[in-house]
Amino acid sequence: MNGPEPTERAVDVLVVGAGPAGLAAAARLAAAGAGRVEVLERDAAPGGLPRLCPGTGFGADARGRPLDGPGHARRAVGAAVRAGAALRTGVSATGWAAPLLLEVTAPTGPETVRARAVVLATGARERSRAARLLPGTRAEGVFTTGGLLRTLEVFGPRPERIGRRAVVLGDDPAARHAVRLLRGAGVAVAAVVCPGPRAAVGAVGAPVLAETAVTELTGRGRLASVVVRGPDGRSRTLACDTLVLTGDWVAEHDVARAAGLPLAPGGRGPVADGALRTTAPGVFAAGGLLGGGGPAVRAAAEGRAAAGAVLAFLAGRASGAAQGPPVVAAGALARVRPDLLGPEPGPLLVRAGRVLVRPVLTVAQDGRVLRRDRLPAALLPWRPLRLGPEWTRGADPDGGPVEVGADDGCGDGGRAETATDPAGGPVEAGAKG
Amino acid sequence: MTTTATALPATGTGTGTPPSAPARPGPPPTGPSRTAIPPSTPGPADAPSSTPVPAGVSSSGAGPVDASSSGTAPSRVRRVGAPSPGPARRTVGAEAGGSPRGGRGGRPVPGAVSRRGPLPAGAEAAYDVVVVGAGVVGCAVARALARHPLRVALVDAADDVGEGTSKANTAILHTGFDASPGTLEAGLVRTGHRLLTAYAAETGIPVEPVGALLVAWDEEQRAALPGLAAKAARNGHRATRLLGPDELRHREPRLGPGALGALSVPGESVICPWSTPLAYASQAVLNGTDLHLGCRVTSVGTPGPGAPHRLTTTRGTLTARHLVNACGLYADRFDALLGVADSTVTPRRGQLLVHGRAARDLVRHILLPVPGPLGKGVLVAPTVYGNVLVGPTAEDLDDRTATGTTADGLAGLRERGARIVPGLADEEVTAVYAGLRAATGREDYRCAAHPALRYVTVGGIRSTGLSASLALAEHVLGLLAECGLRAGPERPLAPVRMPDPRAARPDRDPARRAVVCHCEHVTRGALLAALASPVPPAGPGGLRRRTRAGAGDCQGTHCGAAVRALLEEHGKDGRR
Ligand SMILES: Cc1cc2nc3c(=O)[nH]c(=O)nc-3n(C[C@H](O)[C@H](O)[C@H](O)COP(=O)(O)OP(=O)(O)OC[C@H]3O[C@@H](n4cnc5c(N)ncnc54)[C@H](O)[C@@H]3O)c2cc1C
Numbered sequence A: 001m002n003g004p005e006p007t008e009r010a011v012d013v014l015v016v017g018a019g020p021a022g023l024a025a026a027a028r029l030a031a032a033g034a035g036r037v038e039v040l041e042r043d044a045a046p047g048g049l050p051r052l053c054p055g056t057g058f059g060a061d062a063r064g065r066p067l068d069g070p071g072h073a074r075r076a077v078g079a080a081v082r083a084g085a086a087l088r089t090g091v092s093a094t095g096w097a098a099p100l101l102l103e104v105t106a107p108t109g110p111e112t113v114r115a116r117a118v119v120l121a122t123g124a125r126e127r128s129r130a131a132r133l134l135p136g137t138r139a140e141g142v143f144t145t146g147g148l149l150r151t152l153e154v155f156g157p158r159p160e161r162i163g164r165r166a167v168v169l170g171d172d173p174a175a176r177h178a179v180r181l182l183r184g185a186g187v188a189v190a191a192v193v194c195p196g197p198r199a200a201v202g203a204v205g206a207p208v209l210a211e212t213a214v215t216e217l218t219g220r221g222r223l224a225s226v227v228v229r230g231p232d233g234r235s236r237t238l239a240c241d242t243l244v245l246t247g248d249w250v251a252e253h254d255v256a257r258a259a260g261l262p263l264a265p266g267g268r269g270p271v272a273d274g275a276l277r278t279t280a281p282g283v284f285a286a287g288g289l290l291g292g293g294g295p296a297v298r299a300a301a302e303g304r305a306a307a308g309a310v311l312a313f314l315a316g317r318a319s320g321a322a323q324g325p326p327v328v329a330a331g332a333l334a335r336v337r338p339d340l341l342g343p344e345p346g347p348l349l350v351r352a353g354r355v356l357v358r359p360v361l362t363v364a365q366d367g368r369v370l371r372r373d374r375l376p377a378a379l380l381p382w383r384p385l386r387l388g389p390e391w392t393r394g395a396d397p398d399g400g401p402v403e404v405g406a407d408d409g410c411g412d413g414g415r416a417e418t419a420t421d422p423a424g425g426p427v428e429a430g431a432k433g
Numbered sequence B: 001m002t003t004t005a006t007a008l009p010a011t012g013t014g015t016g017t018p019p020s021a022p023a024r025p026g027p028p029p030t031g032p033s034r035t036a037i038p039p040s041t042p043g044p045a046d047a048p049s050s051t052p053v054p055a056g057v058s059s060s061g062a063g064p065v066d067a068s069s070s071g072t073a074p075s076r077v078r079r080v081g082a083p084s085p086g087p088a089r090r091t092v093g094a095e096a097g098g099s100p101r102g103g104r105g106g107r108p109v110p111g112a113v114s115r116r117g118p119l120p121a122g123a124e125a126a127y128d129v130v131v132v133g134a135g136v137v138g139c140a141v142a143r144a145l146a147r148h149p150l151r152v153a154l155v156d157a158a159d160d161v162g163e164g165t166s167k168a169n170t171a172i173l174h175t176g177f178d179a180s181p182g183t184l185e186a187g188l189v190r191t192g193h194r195l196l197t198a199y200a201a202e203t204g205i206p207v208e209p210v211g212a213l214l215v216a217w218d219e220e221q222r223a224a225l226p227g228l229a230a231k232a233a234r235n236g237h238r239a240t241r242l243l244g245p246d247e248l249r250h251r252e253p254r255l256g257p258g259a260l261g262a263l264s265v266p267g268e269s270v271i272c273p274w275s276t277p278l279a280y281a282s283q284a285v286l287n288g289t290d291l292h293l294g295c296r297v298t299s300v301g302t303p304g305p306g307a308p309h310r311l312t313t314t315r316g317t318l319t320a321r322h323l324v325n326a327c328g329l330y331a332d333r334f335d336a337l338l339g340v341a342d343s344t345v346t347p348r349r350g351q352l353l354v355h356g357r358a359a360r361d362l363v364r365h366i367l368l369p370v371p372g373p374l375g376k377g378v379l380v381a382p383t384v385y386g387n388v389l390v391g392p393t394a395e396d397l398d399d400r401t402a403t404g405t406t407a408d409g410l411a412g413l414r415e416r417g418a419r420i421v422p423g424l425a426d427e428e429v430t431a432v433y434a435g436l437r438a439a440t441g442r443e444d445y446r447c448a449a450h451p452a453l454r455y456v457t458v459g460g461i462r463s464t465g466l467s468a469s470l471a472l473a474e475h476v477l478g479l480l481a482e483c484g485l486r487a488g489p490e491r492p493l494a495p496v497r498m499p500d501p502r503a504a505r506p507d508r509d510p511a512r513r514a515v516v517c518h519c520e521h522v523t524r525g526a527l528l529a530a531l532a533s534p535v536p537p538a539g540p541g542g543l544r545r546r547t548r549a550g551a552g553d554c555q556g557t558h559c560g561a562a563v564r565a566l567l568e569e570h571g572k573d574g575r576r
């Protein structure tokens, strides 16, 4: 590349991504007097995914009125700007020239921006057709929910773009969002195809095919059908001109990866500790980047928490790099966050790999059980559970990996057809079971 | 680029629609659009005038035409000392507005690019040579013919060049080290490698000479390596070298466990498979070739000895004194239109998967399998865009349209890739696709001159057509001469310069610098330039192949809608 020489600039804190997480972090940092706080957003408008999401489900305003996605985005942008953060749109972070020195592409030309601390809040996306290895033709009409939102933003509900009859693939609350979105745009939903149990999706007013895999996409030009195989091994052909791929989130980790940060398995976000510090000193992370699919309010809360960690670091009160023993999932758990415990016991977020009707959770380190307890309710793969700091109390910060495991007290790892909880928010497990 | 397009009637679009144009509607007020090149300006400093020009690749010393753009800088064409077009080259045409399209000052007159509407009629539709099939082979043939004062048309059933097998291959510029010595293929791949390496440097087609390693994973394979080195030597490649396990590991540190040794083949390169046919076609068009897309030839009538062939197409009728069949998978079917039955094509599918750029550091060379009794294995190779390819499979099929992938195929590639380079197991898959090789049951090309028919078939170009394309084109010129084509004097071609999608664009207008595709850093300016290029894309796929927009990890989740909107606004379906 032989473009123009980049302009060099310096700020105190650089936040990458103006979604709920980045905006909340910036608002708190600016309000706390962290100096020049700048937020970079590669899209033409700030707000992140909620900006594109019609419908309520994004918390409520000060007077308790429910917010829709754009409303949530407007409030978050307003709060960050009022607090004094500088918001730049159409500007993307593309890499690192050196530690804490980001390469940035702006319409005004390339820049390098030096910061005392960086917060990565670049979000997540749903995996594409190729990333899911869906076989068949490369017909048009296959979207992720995010892609569908953008198509609606650009074209509106034009049937020649978004189709007339859709199949939705996915088995967590994201599939419900997609069904709602399609119906709102006048697209009929032929079926929801769930790789896992039906309970994950709940009632959507369309046939839900549980434990069913997509085996082929057909059609030249536009999608013609989706061939699926159910738990009985039988194949079915679902005629449709649109397929929406939901869930199966992967981090937008280009900037994190360019820093050489190690990635967590599954969601592929940067490894972070309980204080939202990554392994690079002064680089913090929050929101969908660390685990997609959660609600916006949680991303925002994480952004604020990351801001707290940045303030402690800038004030010299805390180290700026992730620390503590690794936290690993065991038994029937698919995922535990954070990846490193951090300086002191903090909350854990656990996600089950299958339905556990009467789950018993165990936290152990170096063969020593820190805590073992039965949970008051079933543990569902699509509903992460937040465990309070008491679960890791007594962990040795210099010890070996902290293992968080789960097994099913009633010995039934099967399906829970009745367990329907589409809300998707994490459950508190403060109470002792 | 200015345009003199007249409104085109929306008849006879695409494939299958019967031609609605009368056979001879007289001078065409509704002809296809014609590209007018603005007056010449001196070439830029980076004009490849110092590049060695091999035989068969002509270059004038003039500034190249930027095949990407008309948006910021005017395109440049200058001809030096070329003979005035021969009599067969029509230099005065009835354009809307009546401006002559003559090559005044010896400047080449660009050909027409059309995608819909009736074909030109009358004298406009009478060609000296019609090349059927605008894959990498047909495009190369058309470009070679453009050096001569001939009226040439390149036609294809698809709505873009390179839409067949040429868009779905492994993107390797082969040296031909492993060809069967003495075959036509062995010679043409060897020459083609040399020609295309030089041509890529001249035109800016991305190419990287990473070299190949044939990796032996068991004793049998290791034992086969010296024989392969000897075969390479018989093919004229003496630079191969046997590597022991330690040196192999040193040169390819992320290779999986168990590799016993390798044969190193310098010169094997990776190349951009999409800009190659596009460069040929753009250069042909800029030098006078007409390109008719969305134009399937459905029958060929040959009224009598000496009379030109009458080609019936989905967009009307053309006549051709000489005919070249570069129909790839359909070469046998096209032969049948002329009563020739030399071979039958059996499609052999190759599925591939592409890892994202994050995987690029895992692989330094093209990692080839050692061919064995169980057939050819899969290879792992970097791409010029920083991806890593795994594939291809080899499946003999009946269906010439079966370019889909299968669950088994993809799972197998995932597994084999991870065995060759274990780090790939943790990498996301960015894209999957499949291409069909035109196998004919013979392990060589099937190129044939049919002098009585003034007809040349270029068939059976199975798995090396990209590499051999420029040499094949020269070979076809020879076959056409055998068929009585008198091509006339050769003139240097006005050069083209392909935009490098990897390079930053120097747009002055900030609006054009806005990034549309974040994964691949494609700007609005790059997209607009592609839409205004001599051979513009017909849809999002074509735009992706020209600019990379949507080819990144998110596969267009973010930019797909914006790109499509841009196409609808600025890409007038080939009407510019
Ligand atoms: C269809 C759908 C419906 C949803 N419905 C709800 C709901 O009802 N309620 C709810 O609470 N949540 C909902 N969510 C989830 C919610 O959108 C996410 O929790 C939230 O967006 C996560 O916030 P974030 O800030 O981490 O990421 P994002 O919102 O994704 O924001 C990340 C931002 O970073 C920018 N960015 C990325 N890389 C770069 C870079 N290199 N340089 C500059 N900028 C960059 C992106 O453009 C983006 O704007 C829904 C999500 C979807 C897809």
Ligand SMILES: Cc1cc2nc3c(=O)[nH]c(=O)nc-3n(C[C@H](O)[C@H](O)[C@H](O)COP(=O)(O)OP(=O)(O)OC[C@H]3O[C@@H](n4cnc5c(N)ncnc54)[C@H](O)[C@@H]3O)c2cc1C
Pocket (backbone or CB within 6 Å): B132, B133, B134, B135, B136, B137, B138, B155, B156, B157, B158, B162, B163, B164, B165, B166, B167, B168, B169, B170, B171, B172, B173, B174, B295, B296, B297, B298, B326, B327, B328, B329, B330, B331, B334, B348, B349, B350, B351, B392, B434, B435, B436, B437, B461, B462, B463, B464, B465, B466, B467, B468
């Ligand atoms: C999986 C795979 C991997 C490969 N890897 C490599 C590699 O690494 N290196 C290499 O050099 N080669 C490789 N090849 C081979 C290479 O891709 C082919 O040899 C080459 O693309 C053939 O080009 P073509 O122009 O002959 O055919 P095509 O590209 O198929 O073009 C033929 C054209 O003819 C048109 N057509 C057919 N019938 C008609 C008609 N009646 N009227 C009008 N138009 C018609 C079609 O629309 C098509 O566009 C690979 C091939 C495959 C399948």
